[in-house]
Amino acid sequence: MEAELENAIEETGESEQYLTFIMADEEYGVDILSVQEIRGWEPCTQIPNSPSFMKGVINLRGTIVPIIDLRERFGLKTVEYSPTTVVIVLKLETEKGNRVSGIVVDAVSDVYTLAKKDMKDAPNIGEKMNVSFIKGLINVNDKMVILLELETLVGTDEIENFAEIASMVSKNSVAE
Amino acid sequence: MSGIDLSQFHQVFFEESFEGLDVMENGLLGLDIGNVDNETINDIFRAAHSIKGGGGTFGFSSVSDFTHVVETLLDEIRAGQRAITREYVDLFLSSVDCLRTMLTELQDGQEPDLTGPNKLKEKFEAVLETPSQTSVEPDAEPTTEGGSEKVNDSKGWAITFIPGADICRTGNEPYRIINELEGLGELTTQCHVDSIPDYDAMEPEQMFLYWHFKLISDCSLEDVKSPFDWVEDESELTFTPLSEESVQLDEQEPTSDAQFAAQEMTTQAQPEPIQVQADDAQTQKESLSPQAPVAAQKKTVKPESQSIRVGIDKVDSLINMVGELVITQSMLGQLGRDFHMDRLHRLQEGLTQLEHHTRELQESVMRIRMLPISFSFSRFPRLVRDLSSKLGKKVDLVLLGENTELDKTVMEKIGDPLVHMVRNSLDHGLETPEKRKASGKSEVGTLTLNAYHHGGNIIIEIIDDGAGINEEKILSKAIENGLVAPTDSLTPEQVQDLIFHPGFSTADEISDVSGRGVGMDVVRRNIQALNGSVEVHSVPGEGSTFKIRLPLTLAILDGQLVRVGPETYILPLVSIVESIQIDPTLVNSVGGGFEVYRLRNEYVPIIRLFDVMNVEPDSQTLSDGLLVVVEGENKKVGFVIDDLLAQQQVVIKSLESNYKKVEGISGATILGDGTVALILDITGLIQVAGIKASTLNQLKELEKSAQGDEAA
Known part of the structure; x- marks a missing residue:
């Protein structure tokens, strides 16, 4: 398998390294170049009127970094945070410059070198399911890994959409 | 090179x-x-x-x-x-x-x-x-008179260059000069070494060489001279056209004589100033025309990195401070190595000292960013001069408080609004000389720019002695636009405030109104973006005063920490009017689910901060909590909180850089324990809480009746 993979990479020359983590028994992967650091969970400061997956902000050596609970973001059952709960701090390049944000996951798993050509597109399951944050699916050692599209996952638009709805809801409730 | x-x-x-x-x-x-x-x-x-x-x-x-x-x-x-x-x-x-x-x-x-x-x-x-x-x-x-003389018959120049001994010390390389000369044409160089002293007497940093150059080129005298621009004061230079025989080698630079003579002559012949108003306007227009492309091209992106010039004294004080800090740190370190409880007071002393130094250091660093406002004011003499002659008005510009210091960022951002307001004052505020004469004023109008510190703010005033704001016209326009109902009775302040309304900004028919209003909403928005405010005060016939209030710096804020349930928030100290224990008998409810608190002669709407923020409060009833009365944009509101904590200076961090703008929150900061606290934005919070101007108007009426009651 390993040798096969190496060959495949050599042939195409296109490969990427992914950091994977476990959440609800599924393995997810993010581009390792956008991972800034991995740290333990610590309590955050809540941001008022933000969506529930937005856990709040933490102080990361003087920078204010928003933290997103990926379980809630994906609509999975939430679990109590344990000592193994980790925050993966991601650094994304956007038009407005670098954005740093953290995602809460169950546990970090492994680092894989994957060939681009092996990546399968995310299945399209009708319009109701939003699969825009899935970059693709890939098989590693007979296990499926879900590769995440970070820009849509923690990018501005998505957060803004959710936050707008949230603030609209809260405004209405205040007005009532 | x-x-x-x-x-x-x-x-x-x-x-x-x-x-x-x-x-x-x-x-x-x-x-x-x-x-x-x-x-x-x-x-x-x-x-x-x-x-x-x-x-x-x-x-x-x-x-x-x-x-x-x-x-x-x-x-x-x-x-x-x-x-x-x-x-x-x-x-x-x-x-x-x-x-x-x-x-x-x-x-x-x-x-x-x-x-x-x-x-x-x-x-x-x-x-x-x-x-x-x-x-x-x-x-x-003939050869030495001004540089206008382009034509030169000669085939080239013979140049003698005897540099001053110290030329190298001033950073001037003869090599560079020779290189530049070479660029002008065919150059023959002859270097003389006869003035080099004995080895013992030689100063390595001094120049003992001198040169004769022969330059075959058809360039003008000015061109030949230009390489020597930097050294002409300390060197002996001669330029002789090659068509003449180059013999006058020892002669001084001939121009100096001529200049001297010229100076003597003109002291007697007094120059005639040309000063006709019409002509003036003409030339003015001509001189203005090249500015048009400037405006068009300004939009190109400026390079990111900016620099700031800092006085050496500010840097020195910073170095001193850091030195002190290092000493304190080593003292504390020593103390910590073998610590006994009996040395506790020394530790406390050390910590006090550390706090002191840190604050001083912070202040010094902030001072580096501070520049006198004259940087911003300096463009106005030109602007006023150009604009007043274009408008045919006579204006005297008075600048006051030019040394008032202001954060560089604030200064850069206030520049455009200021220009806009000055233009407005000139255009709409000040009258033409004829009108001024007719109303018994002096022909020359006065425009005053005044800056001063007031509390933690800087105040910039733009004062003109023009006609003032025509309230009637503003009001009729506002009624026409549907901003104000014809039945509303507005105070003069409210009417004047209408000029900042967006509805008054774009309409070109407003130019027939003698009041202001063009783009003032943009001005107000820009100033509010800097956490500042702008207000206008105008007396018909006597002039208008625009008062801009700005924070000294954008980076640091004097904050009051307040606790609401488990969360700590920061209120800007400047906006807090007072904090009071809630007396339930003074709480009244207004229709529409609003509650107001009677504070002496005023009714202040109550905002429960925990409702707006969606957090669980400790205090179940109003009387358990505290009411912090704050003022934002001339509106007073009371926030119900659980507890007042410390007052401290906080460093403002942006939420937007990694997240997005949150309504009611102006930023975040990091507290002493490393946690993040959110800084409240009062104007935003009022909006979030859904308090509209209409409710406030209702309150005003209530207030009036209350005052009437009391009087009765």
Whole structure:
């Protein structure tokens, strides 16, 4: 398998390294170049009127970094945070410059070198399911890994959409 | 050249050139025609000269070529061969604009558009060709008179260059000069070593060489001289056209004699100032025209990194402070190595000292960002001068408090709103001389810019003694636009405040209203974005005063920490009016689910902070909590909180850089324990809480009736 993979990479020359983590028994992967650091969970400061997956902000050596609970973001059952709960701090390049944000996951798993050509597109399951944050699916050692599209996952638009709805809801409730 | 990458100095060159242009502009504006101060002319000349020299050295030939004609005319004026006239001043001013555009373009990495400069250059050349009537031409040697003389019959030049002994110490490389000369044509160099002393007596840093050059080229005298620009003061130089036999080697630079003579002559011949209003307006228009492209091109992106010039004293005090901090740190470190409880007081002392030093250090660092507001004010004399002559108004500009210091970022952002407001005051506020005369005022209007510190704020006032705001017209316009119902009775302040309403901004028919209003909503928005406020006070017939209130700095805030349930928030201390224990008997509910608190003669709407923030409070009833009365945008509201915590200075961090703007939150900060606390934005919170102007109006009425009750 390993040798096969190496060959495949050599042939195409296109490969990427992914950091994977476990959440609800599924393995997810993010581009390792956008991972800034991995740290333990610590309590955050809540941001008022933000969506529930937005856990709040933490102080990361003087920078204010928003933290997103990926379980809630994906609509999975939430679990109590344990000592193994980790925050993966991601650094994304956007038009407005670098954005740093953290995602809460169950546990970090492994680092894989994957060939681009092996990546399968995310299945399209009708319009109701939003699969825009899935970059693709890939098989590693007979296990499926879900590769995440970070820009849509923690990018501005998505957060803004959710936050707008949230603030609209809260405004209405205040007005009532 | 000597292999050094000159591009690393470009930024410095641009900055210095812009400074030089400012010097030129200020000098020109300060010129009293008819009674010209030689020192001022010299200042202007020196500035132009440096720009030209720098431009040449760094290879910006467009700049140096253009500055060359400016310098030539200046030189003739300096030498007294011409008397300065208003026409020249305008010409110079437009050249300053032109150079500024060129330099900005070069700074952005573009090739400057030379059509404007070339036109101006032609004008300069035309002026230079016509001999001035007001001065008497001294019988100078033909080859040495001003640089206008382009034509040169000779095939080249013989140059003697005997540098001063200290030339190397001033950083001038003869090598560079020779290189530049070589660029002009075919150069034969003869270096003389006969003045080199014995080895014992030789100073390694001194220059003992001198040169004879023979340059075969058809360039003008000015061109030949330009490589020597930087050294001409400390060197002996002779330039002889090659067609004549180069024999007068020991002769001094001939121009100096001629200049001297010229100066003597013109002191007797007083220059005639040309000062006709109509003509003036004409030249003004001409000089304004090159500005048009400037506005169009300003939109190009400026390079990201900016620099700031800091006085050495500020840096020194910073170094001192850091030294103190290091000492305190080592003291504390020593104390911590073997600590006994009996040394506790020393630890506490040390910590106090540390706090003291940290605060001082913080203040010093902040001071580095502070610049006197004259940086921003300095552009107004020019603006007022240009605009007033365009509008046919006579205006006296008074600048007060120019040394008031302000954060650089705030200053940069307030620049455009200020310009807008000054233009507005000139355009709509001040009347024409005729109107002023008719209403019994002096013909010359006064526009005052005043800056001063007040509390933690800087106040900038724009005061004119014009006609004031025409409230009736504003009001009728507002009713027409449906902003105000005809039945509403508004106080004069409320009417005047209407000019900041967005509805008043774009309509061009507003120009027939003598009041202000064009784009004032943008001004207010810009100022509010800086956490500032702007208000207007106007007395019909006597003038208007615009008062801008701005925080001194954007980076640090005096905060009051408040606790709401488990969360800690920060309220800007300046906005807090008072904090009170809630007396339930003074709480009234207004229809629509609002509650107000009766605070002496006022009714203050109550906002439960935990409702807005969606957190669980400790205090179940109002009387358990505290009411913090805050003021934002002239509205008073009371926030219900659980507890007041400490007051401290907080460093403002942006939420937007990694997240997004949150309504009601102006930013975040990091507390002593490393956790993040959110800074509340009062205006935003009021909006979030859904308090609209209409409810406040209702309150005002309530208030009035309450006052009436009390009076009865």
